[in-house]
Amino acid sequence: MPGGPVFRRYPASYDDGPASVARVGLIALASDHTAESELRSLVERPGVALYTTRIANDPVVTPQSLRAMEAGLTDAAARLLPGVEFDVIAYGCTSASTVIGEDVVADRVRAAKPGVAIATPIGAARAALAALGARSVAVLTPYTDDVNVRIHGHLVDHGITVTAFGSFHDANDNSVARIDAGSIAAAARALAAAAGTEAVFISCTSIRFAAQVPALEATLGLPVITSNTGLAWSILRQAGVDEPEPDKGRLFALPYPDPAP
Known part of the structure; x- marks a missing residue:
């Protein structure tokens, strides 16, 4: 082409994106078959978007294999849309949250995403x-x-x-x-x-x-x-999504307790 290609530039306007109401992160297990799909069906709606990363784990559940995930939590959280803030980040393992400890989980996640609200299944x-x-x-x-x-x-x-x-x-x-x-x-x-x-x-x-x-x-x-209905409800309420949805179960008609136990 004489003179080389012509690259045209056009103006773009921007909206609030798919997470205009709430941006939710999920740290799912590498072995997860269920949590990501169930949470997506329960949590996502217009303006509420769920983004997932995975953490390495042994699919055989023992106290030792659960505790081993602690070391990977910060890196897993850091892979959730780097440079973007989240309203809530959930760790998708009930037993590991119990064995590692909720405070430790929160500290490890917040090392990558400071100040974010944390949801655990337990x-x-x-x-x-x-x-x-x-x-x-x-x-x-x-x-x-x-x-x-x-x-x-x-x-x-x-x-x-x-x-x-x-x-x-x-x-x-x-x-x-x-x-x-x-x-x-x-x-x-x-x-x-x-x-x-x-x-x-x-x-x-x-x-x-x-x-x-x-x-x-x-x-x-x-x-x-x-574990997944409780976690979804906790995510929504902590993200400020409060509309009752009793068709999903009795829990979804209720507000989050204050203070949380």
């Missing part, structure tokens, strides 16, 4: 129980007992009565994500029959059950929280 579960006015809970997990004892102890240490505790005793994230809804519902129904139960908590972000929560609540006549 903290969200406590806040959800407080919002629901439930002080006694039946708990279902997929974990082996070396992890179960940490979850049980955490709840009791925070003043929550555990009326019944059951597990599928499957330590592998890759198979936990394939536990079917019928098995989960049957185990939850059995546990919920324990005297004094005011709510059911289904722990583990690998568990696929968010869509079935309203139906199980109707069957039991009790509120049901999963």
Whole structure:
């Protein structure tokens, strides 16, 4: 072309982008099959965008493999849209949040994203129980007992009565994500029959059950929280998204407790 190519420049105007209401980050596990998709379906809406990074982990869940993730939290958080501020960052592992400790998780994430609000599944579960006015809970997990004892102890240490505790005793994230809804519902129904139960908590972000929560609540006549529904609710409320959505479960009709437990 004589004289070389012509590159035309045009003016551009800018809007507030896909996160005009809230920008949410998720640190998902490398072995996650479930949390990213369930949280996206529960959290995203016009103006609320969820951005995900992954943290290296061993898919076999033990206290040791959970604790090993602590070292990677800051780098994982730093990979979430470098140079961009977030309203909330969530760490998508219930058992690791418990074993590592919520304060440590928050410190590691804020080393990369100073001042950001932090959501963890175990903290969200406590806040959800407080919002629901439930002080006694039946708990279902997929974990082996070396992890179960940490979850049980955490709840009791925070003043929550555990009326019944059951597990599928499957330590592998890759198979936990394939536990079917019928098995989960049957185990939850059995546990919920324990005297004094005011709510059911289904722990583990690998568990696929968010869509079935309203139906199980109707069957039991009790509120049901999963790690992912609790985490999604916590994310939304901490991000200032407060509209009631009872079709997603009883929890989604409620505000965040103040102060959070």
